[in-house]
Amino acid sequence: MRDIDDFTRPLEYISPMDGLLGSIFREWVEKEVLPYRRQFDEDYRDHHLIHPPFKKLLGEYGLQRMIFPEDLGGWGMGRSNYMCVAAFRMFEEIARADSGMALAFGALFWPFLFIALEPHENRRLLEEFAPMFCETTEPVFAALCMTEPQGGSDIENVEIVKGTTIQTTAVRDGDEWVINGHKLWPSNTGGLAKLMAVVCTTNPGSDDPRDIAVIFVKDDMPGVTQGPPYEKAGMAADMNSDIWFENVRVPLWYRAIGPGDDAKYFGEVMATGNMGIIAWISGAMMNIYERLTDYVNRKRYRGKPLKEDDGVAGLLADFAANIENIRIVGYQCARMCDRHDLYGPLWHPGLVAKMRAQRYLAMDRFIDVTGRVMNLMEAYGTDRDWDVEKHWRDLKILQLVEGSKQLCQIEVARWFYECETL
Amino acid sequence: MNGSEIIPFPRNRLDKADLDLASTLQAMVEKEIVEKRLELKEDHQGLLAPSFAKIMWEIGLQKMFWPEEHGGEGHNSPAAAYTVAAALEQIARADVGLAFLAAHSLALQASLTLDGQGGEEACAAFAPLFCSGDRPLVVSFILPAFAEEEGVPEWRGKGFQARAKKEGDAWRVSGKNIRPTCSGLDADLFGAWCAVEGEEPAFILIPGDTPGIARGKELKKTGLAASRNADLASLEAKVPGTNCAWRGDGGAFRLLSWYYLGLAATASGALLANYEIIREWGDNRVIKGKDHIFKDNPLTAALMGEVAKDTSVVRLLAYELASMLAEPDAFGGNGSQALYTAALMIAHQACASAEYVINRTMELMASAGYAKEWQLERYWRDVKAMQCHLGAYELAKHDFARWFYRTVTL
Numbered sequence: 022m023r024d025i026d027d028f029t030r031p032l033e034y035i036s037p038m039d040g041l042l043g044s045i046f047r048e049w050v051e052k053e054v055l056p057y058r059r060q061f062d063e064d065y066r067d068h069h070l071i072h073p074p075f076k077k078l079l080g081e082y083g084l085q086r087m088i089f090p091e092d093l094g095g096w097g098m099g100r101s102n103y104m105c106v107a108a109f110r111m112f113e114e115i116a117r118a119d120s121g122m123a124l125a126f127g128a129l130f131w132p133f134l135f136i137a138l139e140p141h142e143n144r145r146l147l148e149e150f151a152p153m154f155c156e157t158t159e160p161v162f163a164a165l166c167m168t169e170p171q172g173g174s175d176i177e178n179v180e181i182v183k184g185t186t187i188q189t190t191a192v193r194d195g196d197e198w199v200i201n202g203h204k205l206w207p208s209n210t211g212g213l214a215k216l217m218a219v220v221c222t223t224n225p226g227s228d229d230p231r232d233i234a235v236i237f238v239k240d241d242m243p244g245v246t247q248g249p250p251y252e253k254a255g256m257a258a259d260m261n262s263d264i265w266f267e268n269v270r271v272p273l274w275y276r277a278i279g280p281g282d283d284a285k286y287f288g289e290v291m292a293t294g295n296m297g298i299i300a301w302i303s304g305a306m307m308n309i310y311e312r313l314t315d316y317v318n319r320k321r322y323r324g325k326p327l328k329e330d331d332g333v334a335g336l337l338a339d340f341a342a343n344i345e346n347i348r349i350v351g352y353q354c355a356r357m358c359d360r361h362d363l364y365g366p367l368w369h370p371g372l373v374a375k376m377r378a379q380r381y382l383a384m385d386r387f388i389d390v391t392g393r394v395m396n397l398m399e400a401y402g403t404d405r406d407w408d409v410e411k412h413w414r415d416l417k418i419l420q421l422v423e424g425s426k427q428l429c430q431i432e433v434a435r436w437f438y439e440c441e442t443l
Numbered sequence: 444m445n446g447s448e449i450i451p452f453p454r455n456r457l458d459k460a461d462l463d464l465a466s467t468l469q470a471m472v473e474k475e476i477v478e479k480r481l482e483l484k485e486d487h488q489g490l491l492a493p494s495f496a497k498i499m500w501e502i503g504l505q506k507m508f509w510p511e512e513h514g515g516e517g518h519n520s521p522a523a524a525y526t527v528a529a530a531l532e533q534i535a536r537a538d539v540g541l542a543f544l545a546a547h548s549l550a551l552q553a554s555l556t557l558d559g560q561g562g563e564e565a566c567a568a569f570a571p572l573f574c575s576g577d578r579p580l581v582v583s584f585i586l587p588a589f590a591e592e593e594g595v596p597e598w599r600g601k602g603f604q605a606r607a608k609k610e611g612d613a614w615r616v617s618g619k620n621i622r623p624t625c626s627g628l629d630a631d632l633f634g635a636w637c638a639v640e641g642e643e644p645a646f647i648l649i650p651g652d653t654p655g656i657a658r659g660k661e662l663k664k665t666g667l668a669a670s671r672n673a674d675l676a677s678l679e680a681k682v683p684g685t686n687c688a689w690r691g692d693g694g695a696f697r698l699l700s701w702y703y704l705g706l707a708a709t710a711s712g713a714l715l716a717n718y719e720i721i722r723e724w725g726d727n728r729v730i731k732g733k734d735h736i737f738k739d740n741p742l743t744a745a746l747m748g749e750v751a752k753d754t755s756v757v758r759l760l761a762y763e764l765a766s767m768l769a770e771p772d773a774f775g776g777n778g779s780q781a782l783y784t785a786a787l788m789i790a791h792q793a794c795a796s797a798e799y800v801i802n803r804t805m806e807l808m809a810s811a812g813y814a815k816e817w818q819l820e821r822y823w824r825d826v827k828a829m830q831c832h833l834g835a836y837e838l839a840k841h842d843f844a845r846w847f848y849r850t851v852t853l
Contacts, residue, residue, distance in 0.1 A: 059663070168810070171729060185732050206810050254813040254820040320589035322838065323600040327589060332837050392798060395827065397835045399588065400622050400672075403828040405663035414665070414824070417805065418813045425809040427742050 023314075025117070025307040028344050031352045036107035045082065046114035053077055054118040059405050061119060065257035066250050068213075071122070072160070078126070079160035084111075086155045088130050088137045093147055094155030099137035105293060105358035109300045109351060116304025120415045121258030123304065124422070127297045128208035128259070131165040132218035134289045135235055135277035138367070141286055145274060146237065150216060164214035165290065166204040166264055181435070181443065184222055184233040184284065189266065191221035191234050191276075198236055198276065200244075200269040208422075211250030211260035215240045218277060219266065220287075231280035235287070236271060244269035255414030288368035294423045295376035296358050299351035301419055302387045305412040306344045309391060312408050313340065316398055327397075336393055343390050347383045354379050374436030377429040384420045391416070445469075446715035446722075447533070450755050453762050456769075457525045460518075464502075465529040471497060472537035480537075480818065485668035495541055495669060498534060499579035504545055506574045508552035513566050514574030519556040521777065524768035527553070527701070528708040528761055535712025536719075539825035540669030542712055543832075544625060546705025547582040548573075551634055554698040555688055557777065568685045569648060572632065581651075583623040583630035584702075585637075585675075591620075596638035598695075599845075600838060600853075605678060607637035607645050612684040614647050619677045624832055627673035628661050634688070635678075636695055643691040646698065647682060655679035665831075666824030696783035703790035704768055706833055707761040710793035713822045714754040714800055720819050721750055721804045724811070737807075746803055753800045757793045764789045784846040791839050794830035801826060 036042070053074035064070045079085040088104075089095025098104045108127070115123035133150075136143035154161050169188055189202025200221060207217070217238045224232040238245060248263035277283050317328035317337060327333055354376055357364040365372055391413050395402030403410050420426060435443045447469065454462070475494050483490035499505040508523065509515020518526060527549050535542035552573070555565050573580055590602030597603070605618040616635055623633060633649040633656075649656070659674040688694065725738030725747055737743055764786055767774045775781025801823040805812030813820045833839075841853045 062663075182731055252815040254815070254824065319591050321591065321593070321595070321602065322589055323597065324593075330837075332841065333835075336837055388802060392827070393836070396831055397837055398831065399835055400624075400832055402831040403665040403667075410665040410827075413827070417802070417823070421806065421809045421812060426806045427746070431742065 025310060028307070028310075028341075028348055031349060031356070034103075034106060034352075034356050036101075036103035036110065038103070038107050039110055042107060042110055043114065046111055049074070049078055049082070050114055050118045054115075054122065058119050058411070059408070061121070061257045062255070062405075062411075063257075065252060065260070068258075068260065071258045075122070075125070075160045076158075079129070080158040083155075083158075084126070085129060085161055086151075088133045089147060089151045089155055090137075090142075093151035095151060099133070099142070100139055102359050102361075105296055105355040106352065108293075108297065109355040112297050112300035113304035113307065113348075116301040117308040119258055120301040120305050120412065120419060121256035123297075123301045124256065124259045124419065125162070125209055127294070127301075128165065129163050131208075131290050131294065132163045132216065132237065132277075134293060135218060135283070135286055138286075138289065141278050141282060143278060146277070150237070153215060161215050162209040162213040163216040163218070164207040164209040164264075166207045166210075166217050166219045168204060168206045170203060170205055181431075183228040183230055185226055185228050187220060187222040187233065188225065189219060189221045190225055191219075191223050191236055193223070193273065194270075196273050197270045198234075198273060200236060200238065200266045200271065202266050204264045204266075206251075206261045206422075207264060208259050208261060210247050210264050211262035212247050213260050214247065217245075217264070230284035233284040233287070234280075235277040235283040237275040237277065238266065238269055238271055242269050242271065254418060255411065256418045259418075286368050288370065288373050291373045291423065292358055292367050292376045295373070295380040295429075296351070296354045298380045298419050298423070299347060299354055299383050302383050302416060303344065303348045303351050305416055306340075306347065306387065306391070309394060309409050309412055310340065310344060313337070313394055313398075316401065316407070333397065336390075336397055340390050340394055343386045347386060350379050350383065370432075371436055374432050377424075378433045381420075381426050381429040381433075384416070384426070387416055388420065446536070446718040446754070450715060450718060450751070450758050452758050453766070456762070456766060457529055458522075461526045461529045464526060465533050467502060468498070468530055468533040469536070471502065472534060476537040476541075481816070484815065485821070487668060487671060491538065491541060491669040494538070495544060495581075496579045498541060498545060499548065504530060505548050505552075505580055507549070508556040509570040509574050510556065510566060513570030515556075515570060519553070521557060521771055522769045523553065523557075524701070524704060524765040525762070527704055528711075528765040531705055531708040532712030532715060532758070532761070535709040536716045538669060539709055539713050539822060539829060540667040542709040543667055543706070543825075543829055544581060544669055546702060546709060547584060547625060548580065550698055550702035550705055551582050551584075551632075553701040554694065557697075564685045565648075565688050568683075569632075572650070580631045581626045581629045582632050582634065583626045584698075585618070585621055585623050585633055585635035585678075587636065588622060596640075598636070598638075598644060599842065603636070603638035603644070605635040605637045605647075607635070607639050607647055607687075609639075609684075610681065613681050614645070614684060614687055616647055616649055616680050616682065617678055618675070621675040621678055623672065623675065625667070625670035625672055627658055627675060628671040634698070639690075644695070645690050646688045646694055648686045648688055649678075649680050649682055653680040653682060655681070664828060666821065666826075666828035667832075692780075693778035696780060697778035700768060700778075700783050700786040703786035703833075704761070704764050706790045706829060707757075707764055707786075707793040709829060710790075710797040710826060711754075711758045711761040713826050714757055714797050717797075717801050717804050717819065717822055718751060718754050720817070721747060721807060724808055743807055746807055750800050750804055753796050757796045757800075760789050760793055780846055784842060787839055787842055790833055791830075791836055794826065794833055795836070797826045798823075798830055 087096040511517040587601035595602035728737035771777035
């Protein structure tokens with residue numbers, strides 16, 4: 022009997038940890054997430070059901086340590102050349118059950134991309150924060166605070182807007198930064214995040230990338246306030262809220278890298294974030310494939326199983342073909358993010374544009390073909406018990422994080438056609 | 444200017460009463476639903492059920508078609524199709540689920556009472572339920588669906604969910620694990636399209652309080668919160684012979700044609716609301732720094748233009764279907780396969796366009812598109828759920844082929 026493992030993966034370059042990670046995540050998903058996920062929507066505010074599996078994965082299994090160097094208690098993945106390919110496998114497995122959990126898991130590491138990757142490791146900050154994540158069996162979340170009330174994904178549009186719209190300020194005062202501002206939507210907020218990386222400007226209105234600063238802030242510092250979680254169309258496991266910074270004082274050395282480099286390496290978040298979204302799409306589609314297969318085997322049309330109707334089979338083929346395509350392309354994207362020696366630096370606008378291109382194309386395919394699958398399932402397509410509608414809701418949200426589709430299109434056009442004013 | 448005024452529709456074909464009803468409904472839903480939405484969200488008891496009562500009972504949509512001598516308003520000429528379209532799109536602007544429920548009631552009324560179609564017996568038997576009660580009547584249908592067992596009698600490829608058998612002057616209707624089209628938990632009246640062994644199928648009305656209806660627990664689902672659906676774990680109901688509203692395909696085609704008009708008009712209403720939301724967003728959102736208004740960006744403006752185009756086309760299509768139902772003889776006749784096929788095509792096109800357009804609008808609004816606070820995501824969920832209830836498009840295409848190509852074995 023065919024199953025999700027029959028879809029192709031590029032075996033030439035899966036990570037050396039692939040087998041181990043795959044079995045850990047598959048078992049964790051089966052035991053800790055799948056039995057409860059249909060109740061997650063109502064758990065968006067409190068995470069009574071969502072917290073226990075995270076405790077096991079992040080705290081007890083120790084996945085929250087993986088990006089930190091080994092000598093600081095981590096797994097050293099930040100220094101490997103297979104971090105993204107390994108992440109792709111993990112993301113797929115989690116997203117098969119719940120892409121909200123997959124996003125929360127992935128976003129946990131976004132702040133550390135600034136300080137844990139070669140060649141811009143910030144050893145002092147890693148030593149400062151590693152104990153929070155590596156010396157506990159409790160889950161600890163981090164958040165990257167980008168979006169602001171006006172302009173939305175303008176913040177992510179660094180190349181053209183160049184930080185001119187950032188209204189969260191970091192003002193130097195002796196040995197400290199004083200941070201003031203208001204952020205919206207960071208993953209892992211709503212009270213979850215213990216550590217945040219905040220995108221600020223040191224010179225409001227400036228279009229000099231050196232004035233964009235990424236500064237770390239601990240949740241328990243005076244002046245930090247996380248609002249209550251937003252209610253969304255899905256993705257309950259990804260908790261988001263408003264977050265306010267009012268005269269928050271942090272040491273000067275809490276800045277991620279330094280003038281110019283904070284803005285430059287922001288591209289690494291964009292590249293890996295978009296690669297991750299492809300993995301979440303692939304994982305969700307695996308699960309839809311499982312549920313759809315059950316449906317078309319059970320249901321009958323004109324005296325035969327539904328899957329035996331030629332017209333229906335055309336749609337089933339489209340769905341499988343899209344999984345094949347998205348999965349292979351996604352792994353290739355992960356490989357491109359890992360192998361800087363072959364594909365250039367991870368922060369490079371060309372690489373970011375290519376990740377965005379594959380991400381928005383994969384998402385368009387998902388939205389189209391999953392919508393058709395829901396329709397094929399008729400009233401059962403909208404049932405929580407059949408799970409497809411959950412993925413459909415969750416992934417629509419994923420289409421719109423880290424910049425809207427239009428931002429993706431603009432960045433792709435800007436790179437491939439050398440546009441100067443977009 | 445709201446969407447109803449700027450998005451084109453054939454105003455000239457609607458009479459003053461239709462336009463007045465639309466205005467009344469627009470004002471009512473603004474006050475009773477839109478203004479309370481942020482606080483009450485999708486609260487069934489607090490918002491949706493009381494609003495349904497106002498729409499169906501106080502404004503009177505559930506009496507609309509019934510003859511005056513039976514307590515109704517006697518608006519039962521084919522031209523009532525325009526009234527249905529105008530009413531449902533205003534309701535859907537506020538809540539797609541409420542319009543979806545109303546579409547069931549209006550389709551049933553039309554199929555029972557339309558000039559020359561409704562039987563006097565059925566009117567006499569059911570008009571009191573609609574016209575003389577003290578509350579709104581929730582109508583649900585039991586239609587053929589994909590079966591899980593072999594040997595289930597089929598209608599156009601799908602299995603009948605209910606079977607009926609004559610027992611003297613009565614009908615016994617039976618089935619199990621039935622998925623009604625809506626409101627399995629609340630329905631006051633089920634209209635079941637039933638297989639009858641060795642005979643033509645029968646459409647049988649089953650009051651919700653008939654002994655032998657075992658309702659399951661409320662289903663959690665994507666949208667259409669106004670419809671608290673539940674499976675009927677078992678159905679073993681005996682009803683009087685007069686509860687058989689019609690036999691044979693013609694009646695089913697007639698009912699479904701009006702039902703599809705309701706869904707097309709509901710999709711149109713959802714798109715009017717969508718247009719209003721993105722219009723406000725486009726007016727006020729600033730991107731790329733100061734003085735760059737969202738609606739003035741060429742890329743986003745192009746998408747907003749497409750939203751307006753598709754919204755207009757869906758609205759015109761819905762009214763075109765109303766026009767076909769209003770003059771059925773020009774399109775194959777009321778209850779004809781030709782009209783049924785056209786109605787099914789337009790309903791599918793309207794729902795698919797609505798899904799596409801709201802998807803694109805969500806892209807434009809990014810996180811505001813999926814935050815419940817901004818309301819848009821509810822239309823997206825509701826429209827998708829309604830499209831699913833319309834039935835599988837892959838199989839609807841077989842219906843189109845049956846008519847247009849006279850396929851023999853489909």
